[in-house]
Amino acid sequence: MGTTGNPDRLTVTADQVRRLVAGQFPQWAHLPVTRVDRPGWDNQTFRLGPGMLVRLPSAAGYAGAVEKEQRWLPLLAPQLPLPVPVPLGHGRPGAGYPFGWSVYRWLDGRTALAAEPADPVRFAAHVAGFLDALGRVDPTGGPQPGQHNWFRGGPLGFYDEQTRRALHDLTGRLDTARAAALWQEALDAPWDGVDRWFHGDVAPGNLLLRDGELGAVIDFGTCGVGDPSCDLAIAWTVFRGQARRVFREALGVDDATWARGAGWALWKALITFDESPGSGRVVEEILSRR
Incomplete structure (x- = not known):
């Protein structure tokens, strides 16, 4: 796993994501994994099949948000007038990746x-x-x-x-x-x-x-x-x-x-x-x- 710019910022590969998913969510292991066009800075984002995404913090400073989103987004979502991400899975460190991570449903739009x-x-x-x-x-x-x-x-x-x-x-x-x-x-x-x-x-x-x-x-x-x-x-x-x-x-x-x-x-x-x-x-x- 390499770094980009900031030496503390991780670069996650699609192969790592495939191994993380296969090891922790075998029901999705057959789905293709592709990096999104704009993966973001705080998190690296990958498509998981046609209807989901995997979101992984890119540095330790962003990792604390995973537990928070896992806990609160399912409570916030039903009370809001527009769709927001709702976690489908809570991943743990593995495959050389050191932080928790999340699987979400893909939300269409630009x-x-x-x-x-x-x-x-x-x-x-x-x-x-x-x-x-x-x-x-x-x-x-x-x-x-x-x-x-x-x-x-x-x-x-x-x-x-x-x-x-x-x-x-x-x-x-x-x-x-x-x-x-x-x-x-x-x-x-x-x-x-x-x-x-x-x-x-x-x-x-x-x-x-x-x-x-x-x-x-x-x-x-x-x-x-x-x-x-x-x-x-x-x-x-x-x-x-x-x-x-x-x-x-x-x-x-x-x-x-x-x-x-x-x-x-x-x-x-x-x-x-x-x-x-x-x-x-x-x-x-x-x-x-x-």
Whole structure:
């Protein structure tokens, strides 16, 4: 088993997956295994026959999400308005692979990275509707923010040092004074302390489109209960103009929650400014926020 880029990140082969499946789920051993076109970063993903997939964490830091998804997705799925992944099998280490892993039913669709929604405003409303339904699920006993989800749903202050370091490094390349003021506004925005379920990574790659409409939501590796403002980052990373307004109105969030959501988007955009061309646009969208 090799590594790519990050020396701690594993490369899993289709042959390994075949051996894992054959050894632990012999009823599926006859099914072909093929790597998906976009296998992801946190997890390596393979098709298992025509109707299933195998999802394996690519590093130790992502492995904690397996137990969480195995426990909670079967409880969340019946209460949500769109399909989400539901585990069909819980794999264990083996065949040279060191972590737990999961088998899921395959959900048809193209990610919002690979295809455009038919109507961006309607798409924004549907994303908001899904998040609203998720936030209404009983959070009792749910996973609190922690290393399993990189502290999504926790206080923004966890990323204060990292954000301010990025602001320092970006001096002269953007309006860092304005960005610092908006970051401080996000840090100061109060949260009511009521735990709510959140997805944690509402991004185009985790939103499946069917016939141009939102058809499913995938990858709950960073989900948990806590402050759901982290899920608002998509308002600046993806939505613009009327779509952003409709997204906010559909969720009915107050000014403080909106400010914290902008903070989550700003943090991520700043730390990826040099690596991701889209981050500059996101920063400008947030800086123009009134």
